[in-house]
Amino acid sequence: MPLDIPDVVIDRLPVYYRLLCDLHATGIAVVSSQELGDALGITPAQIRKDLSYFGRFGKQGRGYAVARLTEELRQILGLDRRWRVVLIGVGRLGTAIASYRGFDPQGFDIVAIYDANPEAVGTQLGGLTVHPAELLARDLDERPADIGIVAVPADAAQDVIDTLVRAGVHAILNYAPIAAHVPPHVQVRQIDPVLALQGMTYHLRRYGADASSRA
Amino acid sequence: MPLDIPDVVIDRLPVYYRLLCDLHATGIAVVSSQELGDALGITPAQIRKDLSYFGRFGKQGRGYAVARLTEELRQILGLDRRWRVVLIGVGRLGTAIASYRGFDPQGFDIVAIYDANPEAVGTQLGGLTVHPAELLARDLDERPADIGIVAVPADAAQDVIDTLVRAGVHAILNYAPIAAHVPPHVQVRQIDPVLALQGMTYHLRRYGADASSRA
DNA sequence: CCTTGTGAAATAGTTCACAGCA
DNA sequence: TGCTGTGAACTATTTCACAAGG
Numbered sequence A, B: 001m002p003l004d005i006p007d008v009v010i011d012r013l014p015v016y017y018r019l020l021c022d023l024h025a026t027g028i029a030v031v032s033s034q035e036l037g038d039a040l041g042i043t044p045a046q047i048r049k050d051l052s053y054f055g056r057f058g059k060q061g062r063g064y065a066v067a068r069l070t071e072e073l074r075q076i077l078g079l080d081r082r083w084r085v086v087l088i089g090v091g092r093l094g095t096a097i098a099s100y101r102g103f104d105p106q107g108f109d110i111v112a113i114y115d116a117n118p119e120a121v122g123t124q125l126g127g128l129t130v131h132p133a134e135l136l137a138r139d140l141d142e143r144p145a146d147i148g149i150v151a152v153p154a155d156a157a158q159d160v161i162d163t164l165v166r167a168g169v170h171a172i173l174n175y176a177p178i179a180a181h182v183p184p185h186v187q188v189r190q191i192d193p194v195l196a197l198q199g200m201t202y203h204l205r206r207y208g209a210d211a212s213s214r215a
Numbered sequence C: 001c002c003t004t005g006t007g008a009a010a011t012a013g014t015t016c017a018c019a020g021c022a
Numbered sequence D: 001t002g003c004t005g006t007g008a009a010c011t012a013t014t015t016c017a018c019a020a021g022g
Helices: A013-026 A033-040 A044-052 A066-077 A092-098 A133-142 A154-166 A193-207 B013-026 B033-040 B044-052 B066-077 B092-098 B133-142 B154-166 B193-207
Strands: A063-065 A083-088 A108-115 A128-132 A147-150 A171-174 A187-190 B063-065 B083-088 B108-115 B128-132 B147-150 B171-174 B187-190
Touching: A013 A033, A013 A044, A013 A066, A013 B193, A033 A044, A033 A063, A063 A066, A066 B193, A083 A092, A083 A133, A083 A154, A083 B193, A092 A108, A092 B092, A108 A133, A128 A133, A133 A154, A147 A154, A147 B193, A154 A171, A171 B193, A187 B193, A193 B013, A193 B066, A193 B083, A193 B147, A193 B171, A193 B187, B013 B033, B013 B044, B013 B066, B033 B044, B033 B063, B063 B066, B083 B092, B083 B133, B083 B154, B092 B108, B108 B133, B128 B133, B133 B154, B147 B154, B154 B171
Parallel strands: A083 A108, A083 A147, A108 A128, A147 A171, A171 A187, B083 B108, B083 B147, B108 B128, B147 B171, B171 B187
Antiparallel strands: none
């Protein structure tokens, strides 16, 4: 398994994985790259090439065994274990994240929650007590976490991220609207609906047909 | 302004725009591509090349006038007007989206909210009444929208997206964990924290140092 | 000086197209 | 026959490096 696999390939694997889980649940045993591609809007060649970085999972003339490929991807992605996640920030967004049911079944355990606001500290959220943010560094020393989810205001986010990185957290899901600065060995993924919308308005304007002109 | 500007360039412009707004608010009048790059973790050459698709906004030896460049980007991105947004789905996530304060100051107006659940219909959310989902198509005919935000369960999402597309919505922000099928002229951006986490666990596993080994 | 704007070079990523196997 | 796996061809994107302007 080579080490120089393009990042863009890695980021497609979870998409394949999810579809394969669905197919598995539906009872479909074999699937071709063509069918996967149709379902995902990706060319079959792309899917075959992506998978070929990791091994030869298909059978010529048949396709891929869904159960086998699902299991392979689970291993490749490290989803065959559980991951410890800390959440920082319990404003509206953090609260929604804490109570989101989608993390647990995929192996992500929110194991601790922090907030800087004394009003929030001590409240219960998804079965956990909210801790004061200043304990984050100390707690991570005693009970490390794999992943940090940052849901604090923009002006506090870089500090929180620095604390996470110093405590050895190597993966950060950042909901704060800032470009996070981290060392190269730390993974960051940004969730930013406003940036996403602004990338689309460019195209809307080009396309010409805005809503008011159709009213 | 050429029509064949790479999408990846377009999606960086909002990042530049946000930083420039911050700089402007801080009272900084001029900035170099080097400084922008340092702040964003992007090479200066990339920033200059990106901007050069749209015009010549800098001054040699000086850099870019922050106010001027901010205004140019606002126009390019179509942020010099307001956009009509409909939200479908008021579960935990939809509720958080409806009350998010970050959309309005950037020109995005949530003008209507829908949900399929009769319990939710009629409740108030961010100053709006939740309407029954079956009215979505009819309402959009009478009062079009530019953008749809989809925050419904996975199994309902494609139907909602089809309805939006049929009603002439050309931009969709999809929070549902599915690969949306849309015609080529419709923009889709996916917000999917689980996929983001799964892309990072691949690297965590490679890096070796998981949290439990450091405990 | 310093920094932009930009062709040209380099790198990265995608798609083609077909040999080979079930 | 049908579909994978994969070099080779192609396309896209980034970076270089430098002329030119303030």
